[in-house]
Amino acid sequence: MKALNVLVLTSAALTGVHAMAAEKPAIALVHGAFEDAHVWDGVSAKLQADGYRVINIDLPGRPSAPMATNLVSGDVYRDTVLKAINGESQPVVLVGHSFGGIAVSAVAEAAPAKVKTAVYLAAYLPQDGESMLSLAKQDRDSKAGPALQIDEAKGMISVNYASRADLFANGAPEGLRKALPDLIIDEPLAPIATPVKLTAQRFGKVDKVYIHTAQDQVVSPYLQQKMVAATPVRLEFTLNTGHTPFLTDVPDLVSAIEKSAE
Secondary structure (H helix, E strand, O other), X not given: OHHHHHHHHHHHHHHHHHHHHHHOOOEEEEOOOOOOHHHHHHHHHHHHHOOOOEEEEOOOOEOOEOOOHHHOOHHHHHHHHHHHHOOOOOOEEEXXXXXXXXXXXXXXXXXHHHEEEXXXXXXXXXXXXXXXXHHHOOOOOOOOHHHEEEXXXXXXXXXXXXXXXXXXXXOOOHHHHHHHHHOOOOEEOHHHHOOOOOOOOOHHHOOEEEEEEOOOOOOOHHHHHHHHHHOOOXXXXXXXXXXXXXXHOHHHHHHHHHHHHO
């Protein structure tokens, strides 16, 4: 009988552990412009080690998710994320970096019940009718504008090679600064200029968190603060990094994401 009681108690304890683990929401990661899903590799590994299921999403129109440029649109980005999270039985924590904030917002509008929390990491946090382009034009402190090169014939936008390290890896170790320019990819132009349609009844009801990046040269602290003032969020965190904390400060970024998921 004593052995049976021990077995029952052990089983109950294990069941409790499994139940606690099951309570953790899945975390879906949406990269920004000029990036692919590999930017999240370090973050994904740490989240998984901490017991989270991670859904790492590649948006179409880049080498990791090929699609003809003329077919890429904001709706395609939204639908790609929706498809990736559609099989989840519980709402997910949806993290968007930079331009990924536009895609996250579109998903929150389309399927608010699927999103536990929308987390904006140095991301564009739009209001109804805004686009990445319209928000970027409001950013008086961003240094990205002069480095952007538009090829209308190909429908692509790129970042001047010589500017990439200073824009995306300011404050990073020299080895990362040297490697990063070759990791930046060209981006389909159309989604960047496409306004997102949002409503108070759907997008407005989704829980939101903003992770600020205090040394950001792309989406400046000025614009980050302006967007949060226009669209209040439940929680705010500030990382003392440039635009790519998933490369330069994985521990603090993961901590902020996990606190957002609580």
